[in-house]
Amino acid sequence: MAIYAVSTQSGAEESVADRIAKTQSIHIHSILAPSQLNSYILVESDGLKPVKKAIKDIPKANKTLGGKTSLDEALSYLDTSSEVSNVSIGDTVDIIGGPYKGQQGRVKKINEDKNQLTVELQNETIPIPVAINSDQYIA
Numbered sequence: 001m002a003i004y005a006v007s008t009q010s011g012a013e014e015s016v017a018d019r020i021a022k023t024q025s026i027h028i029h030s031i032l033a034p035s036q037l038n039s040y041i042l043v044e045s046d047g048l049k050p051v052k053k054a055i056k057d058i059p060k061a062n063k064t065l066g067g068k069t070s071l072d073e074a075l076s077y078l079d080t081s082s083e084v085s086n087v088s089i090g091d092t093v094d095i096i097g098g099p100y101k102g103q104q105g106r107v108k109k110i111n112e113d114k115n116q117l118t119v120e121l122q123n124e125t126i127p128i129p130v131a132i133n134s135d136q137y138i139a
Contacts, residue, residue, distance in 0.1 A: 001029060003044050004051045010039045012060035017041050018119065019061075022053045040065075042074050049071050062101040084110050084117055087139045093119060098137035105130070105137075 004008050007018045013033040020043065027050035032042040045051045050065060055061035087093060091107045105119025108129055115134040120127040 001044055001046060002048075003042050003071065003074045004048055005069055006041050006043055006051065006055055007062040008039055008041060008066060009060040009062065013037075013039070013041050016055070016058055016061045016137040019058045020054045025050050025054055026052060042069060044074075084112055084115050084134050087117065087137075091135040091139060092122070093117070093139050094139050095119070095132060098132060100130060100132070101136075105132070 006016070006020075007025045014111065017033040020028065020041075025045075027046040028043060029046075030044040032044075043051050043054075049139055051064050055064065087107050087110065087121070089107050089110065093107060095101055097101050097107055100121060103118075104122045106122060107117050108120050109118035111118070111131075116131050117134075118129050118131050119137075120129050
C-alpha cells in the first residue's frame with residue numbers, strides 16, 4: 001500500500017474525500033483531509049490507478065501528484081499541537097515579521113486551525129486589527 005496526494009480546489013478537500021469514500025473501492029483503504037494541507041488530500045491505496053479512477057468523475061478533484069508520499073510525511077499532517085497555544089486573548093506580543101515588524105499588538109482572537117493571531121496594533125490612534133502568522137510574533 002502507498003499514500004498518494006490528490007490536488008483539489010481550495011475549500012473542497014472534505015467534499016472530495018467524502019466522494020472518494022462513497023466510491024467504495026476495495027483498493028482504497030483510507031482518506032485523509034488534514035486542515036493544515038490546503039487544496040490537497042491524502043489517499044492510501046494499493047496503487048495509483050485506483051486513485052485516478054476514483055477521482056475521475058469528481059469535479060473538484062484536480063489530479064493526483066506524481067509519486068507516493070511516505071507514511072512519516074502523511075503522519076506529520078496529523079500533528080494537532082498548535083503553535084499559537086502559548087498566548088491568550090489580551091496578551092501583548094512583539095511582532096517580528098511582516099509589514100508590522102517592530103510593533104506591538106494585543107491579542108484579540110486566536111485561530112489555531114490556521115496558526116494565526118488577530119491582534120490590535122498598539123500606539124495607533126485608531127485600533128487596527130491585523131492577522132499575523134505564528135512565526136511573526138514573540139509572546
